[in-house]
Each structure stands twice: as structure tokens, then as C-alpha cells.
Amino acid sequence: MTDAKVGELTTGGAGVGWAASGRSVPPTPIARRVAGIPANPFAAADARVAAAQAAGRDVIDLSKGNPDGAPPDFMVRAAQKAAADPANFRYPPFHGKPAFLRAAAGWYRREHGVDIDPATQLLAVAGASVGISVVIQALVDPGDLVVLVGPYYPQYEGSTAVAGGRVHVVPALAERGFLPDLDAVPAEVWDEAKLLILNYPNNPTGAVATPELYADAVRLAHEHRFVVVSDFAYAGIGFDATPPISLLETPGALDVSVELCSLSKMYMVAGWRGGFVAGNAEVVAAATAVHEQTSLLVTSIVQDAGAAGLDSDQSTVRELAARYRSRYEALRDGLANAGLHLAPSHGGLFAWLPVPGGWTDADFSAWLLEHAGVAVIAGSDFGPTGAGYVRLSLLVPREVLASAASRITVARGTAW
Numbered sequence: 001m002t003d004a005k006v007g008e009l010t011t012g013g014a015g016v017g018w019a020a021s022g023r024s025v026p027p028t029p030i031a032r033r034v035a036g037i038p039a040n041p042f043a044a045a046d047a048r049v050a051a052a053q054a055a056g057r058d059v060i061d062l063s064k065g066n067p068d069g070a071p072p073d074f075m076v077r078a079a080q081k082a083a084a085d086p087a088n089f090r091y092p093p094f095h096g097k098p099a100f101l102r103a104a105a106g107w108y109r110r111e112h113g114v115d116i117d118p119a120t121q122l123l124a125v126a127g128a129s130v131g132i133s134v135v136i137q138a139l140v141d142p143g144d145l146v147v148l149v150g151p152y153y154p155q156y157e158g159s160t161a162v163a164g165g166r167v168h169v170v171p172a173l174a175e176r177g178f179l180p181d182l183d184a185v186p187a188e189v190w191d192e193a194k195l196l197i198l199n200y201p202n203n204p205t206g207a208v209a210t211p212e213l214y215a216d217a218v219r220l221a222h223e224h225r226f227v228v229v230s231d232f233a234y235a236g237i238g239f240d241a242t243p244p245i246s247l248l249e250t251p252g253a254l255d256v257s258v259e260l261c262s263l264s265k266m267y268m269v270a271g272w273r274g275g276f277v278a279g280n281a282e283v284v285a286a287a288t289a290v291h292e293q294t295s296l297l298v299t300s301i302v303q304d305a306g307a308a309g310l311d312s313d314q315s316t317v318r319e320l321a322a323r324y325r326s327r328y329e330a331l332r333d334g335l336a337n338a339g340l341h342l343a344p345s346h347g348g349l350f351a352w353l354p355v356p357g358g359w360t361d362a363d364f365s366a367w368l369l370e371h372a373g374v375a376v377i378a379g380s381d382f383g384p385t386g387a388g389y390v391r392l393s394l395l396v397p398r399e400v401l402a403s404a405a406s407r408i409t410v411a412r413g414t415a416w
């Protein structure tokens, strides 16, 4: 073996080893920021399901957020045509193809009555996840405060950790329909906050925003100078007579907020990776600066097919919302036989279930997997305010949800 130089990387065993030497060298070349990143709870849930299946169990997997349907045919055809178009062999423009950005602006105008300037108030991104990440990078310096409403989508906390920010969680409790009371948050918290992240229709609770909630958020953002970020990944996926509203419909919202939209859930193309950031031009410009150094571009084919979806009459999205609603109702009625009562839902892809008295959400989800062969996500994976609940996915057919509920009914015995 040759003498390793100080600081030289040696590979060995399970990973990277730092060559031994008498000199003082960092114990690892990995950035400190990485140690602060929370584990992805969905990866841990996937591992539990895989282990149960490897042990020969027949598992109904209600832990995932992966849409189970197919995009509308016209979008698949648009993608096929786009793949063959020589113009798409070249790099597309950094902030998005003009036709895609125009389609996004047209969608906002028709669906939400909001006027957005495609040139300054929109950025194409490879999914709302990328939008969340670049907006947080654009707004949060190390030590800065991000206000979340709990239970929350885990990426908000993870992306804040990557930026070195801190999190303050405002609870959204059942007695308020899982909507937060923003006026109950101390003024000092708002004074410190760089941004507030909202998500309606909500993952995991199924709550939808009221105009009053958005008006409160926009007023506080004006008063205390922070940015409101709306994760609108479930745009169009509402269960009530009136469709879910956009934050940008709120008077004054364009001064203080941005919204993240996604093709993934509206059009069932989660694997294509498309979406956009819309709203305040200064924030969009900052997010674009970060994006140009990190993600750079969105696949031209996805932008063309996405434009076809956004330009359409959205009837496929309404059908999808009706399908999820009927699945929610099948699950609700089935679980009632097991003495379990879903929280009311107004939209989104998930059902939110209070666990029976005397159980923790971790124990209850482990029990469901072990005794009923049904995989769910424990509510605490959405932060401490999710404790006492589990999340069940609506992204399997109605019959599968009904049989999950009957399995639980049969397995229940005297467990609760």
C-alpha cells in the first residue's frame, strides 16, 4: 500500500474513508449541512412495506402518494409529437418555453381569474418539489425562520434544513377544520419570519383554504414583511361544490406571495416532472437566479405536453377529483364498520384518520401492517402536530380501499 497523502480520499468498506494521518484533518469531507437534513419518512415507509412483502405478506399499500392513473390521451400525444420536434432537441429557454408559460398564465386567468405576466411572474420548474426548494433557497439565509402549518408536507422542513433555516410550527387542529389561527401567532414570530408556507388542498389532512385564511396570511405578510408561499400541488382536486381557490386570488397577494403548481397530480404525470412557480416578480426573479445555478431547465417535451394540459378545458381534472372523492367515501364508509372515523375531507389525495383511544400513531400503523396487511403513514411523520393520526392514500381503486377497510374490520377483534 502506498502512503496516502493528507486529505486524500480512500474508498473502502461501506463508503468513503479519510486516510489516517497524524495531521489534523476534518473527520469527513461531507458538508455540515447534510448532517442537518432530516431523514425522508416516505423512504422509511417504503422500506417497511418492502420488508413485509419480502417476508411473504400480502400488503395493501396505502402509504404512497403516487398517482395511479394515466394522463389524458391528448397529453400523451402532445408528448410524442414534442419528442420528435427538432426544436425540442435544443436547450429550451432558462425560465421556460414561452408557450408553456403562456399556457400557465391562461390557466390562472380561466381557472382563478388571476392575471400573471408570463415574462416576469412565472418560472417553469421540474415539479412543485423543485419550486419549494428554489423558493426556500432564494429566501432563507442560515438561521432564518420559516413558519409552517402542522401537520406539514415533510419537504418544507427538509428544504429549510438544507438552507440552514429554522422552523416554527403553527398547529392546524381538528376543532378548526385543520386550518390554522394565524392571528393567534405572536407578532414576534411574524417579525422574525422570512416566509410562511401554506398547502391547500392539504396533504395530509384534506383541508381546503378559505378566502379569510388567505386574506389573513396576506395581511400579516404586508404588516411584517415576509413572503407567503402556497403549495398548490392539488389545484383542481377539491371535493366540494366550489373548486379550491388559489392564494393569488387574494387582493394584494401578488405583492407578497408566490404559488407552486404541479402537473404531477392534476394530470397524473408525476414521472414527467413539470410545474411552475407563479406570483411576485421579485421572488420569482430570485428563485430563477437560484434555479439557473441548480436545476437549470425543464425538459422541453414535458413543457409542450404540460401546455396541452393547461390549455385544455380541465374536464379531466374535474373527473379525477370526483374519482378521489368517491374513493374517500368508500374508505370512510368501510372504516366506519371497524369503528374508525375519517376526518372530513375537502380535497387532495389522502384521508386522515384519528387513531383509536390509547394508541399512538406509530403503534397503530405498525399494527395495521402486521395484523391487517395495510400500510399507512404515521401522522408524526408530518411533524409533531400529526401525532394521533395516520394518513391513508386514495391512489388505489375504490375496491382496493374497500378491501383494506374489510381487512381492518376482520383483524380488529378486540384491539380497540
Ligand SMILES: *Cc1c(COP(=O)(O)O)cnc(C)c1O
Residues within 6 Å of the ligand: 065, 126, 127, 128, 129, 130, 153, 199, 203, 231, 233, 261, 262, 263, 264, 265, 270, 274, 275
Ligand atoms: C406531490 C406533492 C408535491 C410535489 O409535486 P411534484 O410537482 O411532483 O414535485 C408538492 N407538494 C405536495 C403537497 C405534494 O403532494
